[in-house]
Amino acid sequence: MTTIETAGSAPMQKDSLSLIEVFDLTFNHLRLLLLGPLLVGLSALAISYTFTPIFTATTKFLPPQQQQGAAAMMLQSLGALGGLAGASSGLKNPADQYVAFLKSRSLQDALIDRFNLKERYDEKFRQDTRKTLDANSAITSGKDGLITVEVDDPDPQVAANIANGYVEELAKLVHRLALTEAQHRRIFFEAQLTETKDKLANAEQALRVSGVNSSVVKATGMAVARIAQLQAQVAAQELKLASMRGYLNESAGDFKQAQTELAAMRSQLASADKDEPVAIRGGEYLARFRDVRYFETLFELFAKQFELAKIDEAREGAVIQVLDTALPPERKSKPKRLMVALISALAAGLLLLIFVYARDTHEFAAQSSHAGTKLKKLATSWRRTFGRF
Numbered sequence: 001m002t003t004i005e006t007a008g009s010a011p012m013q014k015d016s017l018s019l020i021e022v023f024d025l026t027f028n029h030l031r032l033l034l035l036g037p038l039l040v041g042l043s044a045l046a047i048s049y050t051f052t053p054i055f056t057a058t059t060k061f062l063p064p065q066q067q068q069g070a071a072a073m074m075l076q077s078l079g080a081l082g083g084l085a086g087a088s089s090g091l092k093n094p095a096d097q098y099v100a101f102l103k104s105r106s107l108q109d110a111l112i113d114r115f116n117l118k119e120r121y122d123e124k125f126r127q128d129t130r131k132t133l134d135a136n137s138a139i140t141s142g143k144d145g146l147i148t149v150e151v152d153d154p155d156p157q158v159a160a161n162i163a164n165g166y167v168e169e170l171a172k173l174v175h176r177l178a179l180t181e182a183q184h185r186r187i188f189f190e191a192q193l194t195e196t197k198d199k200l201a202n203a204e205q206a207l208r209v210s211g212v213n214s215s216v217v218k219a220t221g222m223a224v225a226r227i228a229q230l231q232a233q234v235a236a237q238e239l240k241l242a243s244m245r246g247y248l249n250e251s252a253g254d255f256k257q258a259q260t261e262l263a264a265m266r267s268q269l270a271s272a273d274k275d276e277p278v279a280i281r282g283g284e285y286l287a288r289f290r291d292v293r294y295f296e297t298l299f300e301l302f303a304k305q306f307e308l309a310k311i312d313e314a315r316e317g318a319v320i321q322v323l324d325t326a327l328p329p330e331r332k333s334k335p336k337r338l339m340v341a342l343i344s345a346l347a348a349g350l351l352l353l354i355f356v357y358a359r360d361t362h363e364f365a366a367q368s369s370h371a372g373t374k375l376k377k378l379a380t381s382w383r384r385t386f387g388r389f
Contacts, residue, residue: 028357036352041345054334057159058150059166063098063141064174095141101173102139102149102166105130110169115162137166137176143281146323163326172318186309193290193302199294207288228293230269236301237262 014290026033103109108130113117123129138150153159241258250256 002011026356032350033352035189036347037345040348041341045341048335048337048340051335052154053332054152054154055156055159055331056150056152056333057156057163057326057329058148058324059163059167059322060148060324062145062321063095063147065336085152092194095145095147096173099139099141099147100148102170103134104173107132107166107169107173110172111162111165114165114169114229120158137162138167149326149328152334156330160326160328164358167320167322174320183309183313186306186313189302189306189309193299193306194223196295196299196302200292200299203288203295207292227262227269227272228290229297230265231290231294232271232297234262234265235298235386237265317362 034318045342109126111133112126112129117123117133118126118129121129121132123132139147141147149163149315151166153162237258241262243253
């Protein structure tokens with residue numbers, strides 16, 4: 001037992017181990033600290049051979065990208081309709097969004113039914129099957145814009161089939177949800193086209209009922225057509241502004257420019273309406289004729305945009321571009337036997353080291369009168385609080 005002498009006092013017993021004693025303790029138990037982890041590591045290595053090997057299949061693909069095709073250029077040339085497509089598309093980060101789709105319940109259920117995973121994973125409930133599928137799958141998006149899907153399974157071919165199934169089911173989901181810019185524009189213009197077509201048919205019917213004076217229409221047709229065209233442009237510009245409010249602040253430059261264009265169109269329409277002959281303003285059949293030309297102009301604008309959106313959508317037919325198709329892996333990915341052995345050996349060594357130090361420190365402290373008193377107090381407090389076991 002180590003003592004410390006101080007001036008004018010009796011020798012004091014030291015309660016802690018010195019550095020030399022720590023090294024001495026380590027060397028005294030060196031055989032245990034070396035052989036113990038070695039035996040544990042070898043045992044863990046042997047046990048790892050009983051584990052079922054797991055294979056990981058990987059596929060990489062490029063998610064759908066927003067297109068800037070012919071429609072976008074035509075929208076710029078048709079100022080009245082330039083902002084409609086922008087209002088209907090809001091995908092800022094397609095990769096992250098498609099990762100969420102891959103992890104969605106709808107897509108997982110499709111894979112569960114397609115590959116009969118409920119029986120394969122030996123799960124009673126579908127929600128437990130989803131959790132197992134999610135645990136066996138790793139879906140990530142990289143900075144390069146590619147999405148990687150990795151699937152683990154004891155069967156290499158099944159792992160590859162499920163990985164490729166993720167991409168195939170995503171393509172079906174994308175087609176069903178209409179997510180791309182071109183698809184948004186097609187849906188928007190298709191609805192506007194249908195509505196305008198109905199209004200045009202009603203206007204034509206009203207024109208036929210009114211009894212058109214062909215000579216008057218021939219004489220004033222140019223003025224009527226011009227006013228109708230201006231009215232259609234104003235209506236389209238108003239629709240554009242209403243759409244832009246959904247994704248722009250009114251202080252934005254594009255929004256202010258659209259407001260300026262609308263004001264100019266309204267001024268031009270007011271001037272044309274002021275200069276309109278009295279005969280045109282007073283004739284009911286000419287007013288109905290102007291309605292027909294108005295809806296005809298709108299119908300032509302929407303029909304052109306609808307066709308361009310369909311072209312862009314056709315270009316996006318193969319929206320998911322597969323870079324690497326999943327193939328049955330030739331080598332297992334789990335278990336990593338060497339890693340299992342090393343981790344087991346290190347853990348065993350650490351536990352043995354703690355055990356040796358704790359045991360010898362306790363014995364050393366028990367021999368010290370000062371430390372022994374502390375241990376007795378601690379034992380008394382323990383019995384008082386928790387009782388005897």
